[in-house]
Amino acid sequence: MTSSTKLDSFFQELTAPDSFESKKHHLEVFTSRHLEKSNRIVLITSGGTTVPLESKTVRFIDNFSIGRRGALSAEYFLKQGYAVLYLYRHRSLQPFHHRIDKNILDILSVDETNGTSIKVQAPFVESLAPVVQQYHRYHDNGMLCQVDFTTLDEYLLLLRAACEALRGFDKSALVYLAAAVSDFYIPAAQMPEHKIQSSNGKLQLSLEMTPKLLKPLVKDWVPNAFTVSFKLETDPKIMISKARGALENYKHQMVIANLLHTRRKEVVMISADLEEKVVLTDEDLAAGKEIEGPLIARLVQIHAETLS
Amino acid sequence: MTSSTKLDSFFQELTAPDSFESKKHHLEVFTSRHLEKSNRIVLITSGGTTVPLESKTVRFIDNFSIGRRGALSAEYFLKQGYAVLYLYRHRSLQPFHHRIDKNILDILSVDETNGTSIKVQAPFVESLAPVVQQYHRYHDNGMLCQVDFTTLDEYLLLLRAACEALRGFDKSALVYLAAAVSDFYIPAAQMPEHKIQSSNGKLQLSLEMTPKLLKPLVKDWVPNAFTVSFKLETDPKIMISKARGALENYKHQMVIANLLHTRRKEVVMISADLEEKVVLTDEDLAAGKEIEGPLIARLVQIHAETLS
Numbered sequence: 001m002t003s004s005t006k007l008d009s010f011f012q013e014l015t016a017p018d019s020f021e022s023k024k025h026h027l028e029v030f031t032s033r034h035l036e037k038s039n040r041i042v043l044i045t046s047g048g049t050t051v052p053l054e055s056k057t058v059r060f061i062d063n064f065s066i067g068r069r070g071a072l073s074a075e076y077f078l079k080q081g082y083a084v085l086y087l088y089r090h091r092s093l094q095p096f097h098h099r100i101d102k103n104i105l106d107i108l109s110v111d112e113t114n115g116t117s118i119k120v121q122a123p124f125v126e127s128l129a130p131v132v133q134q135y136h137r138y139h140d141n142g143m144l145c146q147v148d149f150t151t152l153d154e155y156l157l158l159l160r161a162a163c164e165a166l167r168g169f170d171k172s173a174l175v176y177l178a179a180a181v182s183d184f185y186i187p188a189a190q191m192p193e194h195k196i197q198s199s200n201g202k203l204q205l206s207l208e209m210t211p212k213l214l215k216p217l218v219k220d221w222v223p224n225a226f227t228v229s230f231k232l233e234t235d236p237k238i239m240i241s242k243a244r245g246a247l248e249n250y251k252h253q254m255v256i257a258n259l260l261h262t263r264r265k266e267v268v269m270i271s272a273d274l275e276e277k278v279v280l281t282d283e284d285l286a287a288g289k290e291i292e293g294p295l296i297a298r299l300v301q302i303h304a305e306t307l308s
Numbered sequence: 309m310t311s312s313t314k315l316d317s318f319f320q321e322l323t324a325p326d327s328f329e330s331k332k333h334h335l336e337v338f339t340s341r342h343l344e345k346s347n348r349i350v351l352i353t354s355g356g357t358t359v360p361l362e363s364k365t366v367r368f369i370d371n372f373s374i375g376r377r378g379a380l381s382a383e384y385f386l387k388q389g390y391a392v393l394y395l396y397r398h399r400s401l402q403p404f405h406h407r408i409d410k411n412i413l414d415i416l417s418v419d420e421t422n423g424t425s426i427k428v429q430a431p432f433v434e435s436l437a438p439v440v441q442q443y444h445r446y447h448d449n450g451m452l453c454q455v456d457f458t459t460l461d462e463y464l465l466l467l468r469a470a471c472e473a474l475r476g477f478d479k480s481a482l483v484y485l486a487a488a489v490s491d492f493y494i495p496a497a498q499m500p501e502h503k504i505q506s507s508n509g510k511l512q513l514s515l516e517m518t519p520k521l522l523k524p525l526v527k528d529w530v531p532n533a534f535t536v537s538f539k540l541e542t543d544p545k546i547m548i549s550k551a552r553g554a555l556e557n558y559k560h561q562m563v564i565a566n567l568l569h570t571r572r573k574e575v576v577m578i579s580a581d582l583e584e585k586v587v588l589t590d591e592d593l594a595a596g597k598e599i600e601g602p603l604i605a606r607l608v609q610i611h612a613e614t615l616s
Contacts (some may be wrong), residue, residue, distance in 0.1 A: 061369050066399075091374075091399060097413050103454075104412050105405050105443040108428070116437050118428035120416070128416075129424050135413040146411075184511045203492045207511040 004220075010211055011160070013188055014153040023147050024161045027085055030145035031165040034083040040172050040303075042082045043162050045179035046070020047089025049152040053186060053205070061207070065180035067092035069230070069263070069292065073178060076296035078138045082174070083145075085166075087158055089179070090148040096135035100128065152182050156213060163221035173225040174303055175217070180232070185210050214250040226303050227252040234260045243270045254302075256295070264291060269298065312528075318519055319468070321496055322461040331455050332469045335393055338453040339473040342391040348480050348611075350390045351470050353487035354378020355397025357460040361494060361513070369515070373488040375400035377538070377571070377600065381486060384604035386446045390482070391453075393474075395466055397487070398456040404443035408436065460490050464521060471529035481533040482611055483525070488540070493518050522558040534611050535560040542568045551578045562610075564603070572599060577606065 034041050047067035050060045071093040074084045078095070086095060107124045111117045120128055138144045147162075149155045166173040184207035218227055231246060233239045236259055243257040247270060254271045265280045278295045342349050355375035358368045379401040382392045386403070396402060415432045419425045428436055446452045455470075457463045474481040492515035526535055537560060539551045544567055551565040555578060562579045573588045586603045 094411065097411055100412065103402065103405055104408065105440060105447075108440045109444075110437050110440050116433055118433055118436055118440055120426035125424055125426055128426055129418050132413055132416045132418050132426055136417075139414075202517070203513075203515040205511075205513040205515070207513070209510070 004216070007211060007216055011156070014157055015151075015188065016157055017151075017154055020154070020157060023158060027145060027147050027158075027162055028165045030083070030085060030142075031169075033142065035168050038172070039083045040081065040174070041085065041166065041169055042077045042174040042176055043085045043087065043166060044070050044074050044077070044176045045087045045155070045159060046074075047092030048180040049089065049155045049182045050150050051152050051182045051185045051207075052191065061182065061184070065089070065092065067178075068098070070178040071095050071098045072290050072292040073176060073296055074144070075134075076292050077300075078143055080296060080300045082300075083143050084138075085162060086144065086146045087155075087162055087179070088146060088148055090150045094146060095144065096131050099131045152185055152210065155179065155181065159213065159217070160221055163217055163225075166222050166225060170224045171226065171307055173222060174299075175222060175225045175227040177214070177227070177229045181210065183210055184208065212250070214246075214252060218250055218252045226254070226306060228254045228256060228299065231255050231257045232260060232263065233257070240268065240270070240275075243268070247272065254299075267291060267295060269295075271302075312524070315519060315524055319464070322465055323459075323496065324465055325459075325462055328462070328465060331466060335453060335455055335466075335470055336473045338391070338393060338450075339477075341450065343476050346480070347391045348389065348482070349393065349474065349477055350385045350482040350484055351393045351395065351474060352378050352382050352385070352484045353395045353463070353467060354382075355400030356488040357397065357463045357490045358458050359460050359490045359493045359515075360499065369490065369492070373397070373400065375486075376406070378486040379403050379406045380598050380600040381484060381604055382452070383442075384600050385608075386451055388604060388608045390608075391451050392446075393470060394452065394454045395463075395470055395487070396454065396456055398458045402454060403452065404439050407439045460493055460518065463487065463489065467521065467525070468529055471525055471533075474530050474533060478532045479534065479615055481530060482607075483530060483533045483535040485522070485535070485537045489518065491518055492516065520558070522554075522560065526558055526560045534562075534614060536562045536564060536607070539563050539565040540568060540571065541565070548576065548578070548583075551576070555580065561614075562607075575599060575603060577603075579610075
């Protein structure tokens, strides 16, 4: 996928859900408001994407990511004063909300002493109050806009719309691509209409590579933004070289490389002139520290240097 | 997969997560308590299963089902006096909880007038109070036990453990298999260790058929229970014949057949001597009725007839 003609025809074949126009409008209202105020803004993508195997869909290929990196990063960007446009997989983690680690019904009680009210039970108030307060502080002040997606098609269409809405921010926009996007998909024309019947013992699937949208994103959609992508690998031997390869290929500003098994305590920020580790010790982790804290603080510094 | 030797070796190759023994213990405590009280009991499976494509997992094949049928059915079984063992996909819908259709943080407020408390905001109390009360009525009385799973392997191991724990109930146990289980999987021995590298343009996957566990379930695990499976199709021409075929093949008590696009307003109960539709009108749907209400009421009648 190199020519823009090929890319145009790829986009024309994507299936936009009915809700697309209203979601697009919603995010454009958010970006316009912050553009007027000259705020710094970050677009965060989070969670995985779903690739249907049949056109009347029963089955998917999914690289479901619960979206922990994206949800935590959103919180730390808000604390740094950024407006956050959070583009996330439906049912994946959301900023602040993910800190409720229980079935909420277990900690709610109905009180009928003085009319009916519903309260959080006393033992849970201390830990939950700051979560509720922080959420309202940012959300009610219009600093956080959440837009959800499910399929790969919906993700790609919303990503393009969001990037185009950020173009006016010029270098003040940061694009932080933490979503785990499917590398493969089945083109609509090759998809069976009905549920694949499973009688002949094996299922042979042939998937095409998803075009790398990072190239048009950097070149055309939001060329002056500070764009950060992620590289999640399981094999430490190839992690850095894969990250450097992506940087050379897509000409964006930074790759954050991490290994599946150590991703919560070590990441490496890689740019043209930088290779910098952010590390938490086991003591930090035990004390409840989150690597997104120092990572976002440092990233915001680096972004600020490009603005001066 | 016909011989029990083949099945044994299939089970031996499954990967049990660390939490398996504690979940198994948890459900056994629940079933023992209800066996002592001679309660009727239903095992409900709900949600989809995940099939890893790599052993250090980054990608899955998923037939993610949000689990609406299972969650609603659990509520109506509770109302009919059954103890409910709810085996559900992690992050899929849970009984009562799924009726909170908002980000809970949007409707919670911190009140610091008289010490700190957290309350549900007034406009949402009327609709949420019965949800909280019903959940506590059944959960706090020990009538509802929820156990979650993610992968196909975990699902199969928990399903077998749950069925074996139900054996003592004899005909008083109902097994209600509403989960959307992956028909295909990649055997551990054929799985690459690291993330599949996506450079050569196409991804060719070859998946094996998942053994049909319904056969040993009916024959060996819980032979006297009233077992109900589901048949979800997209093609109306084959729905009934596929359901009849399953019934003949597995020798269980009932198949509930439904089409993807009408599943909320029409299902067909099919047993050896029965083919009975349960239908909601558009007016019923508009009034907020749920097809699981009449479906479970009728199913409980049919179950009762087998006990007399």
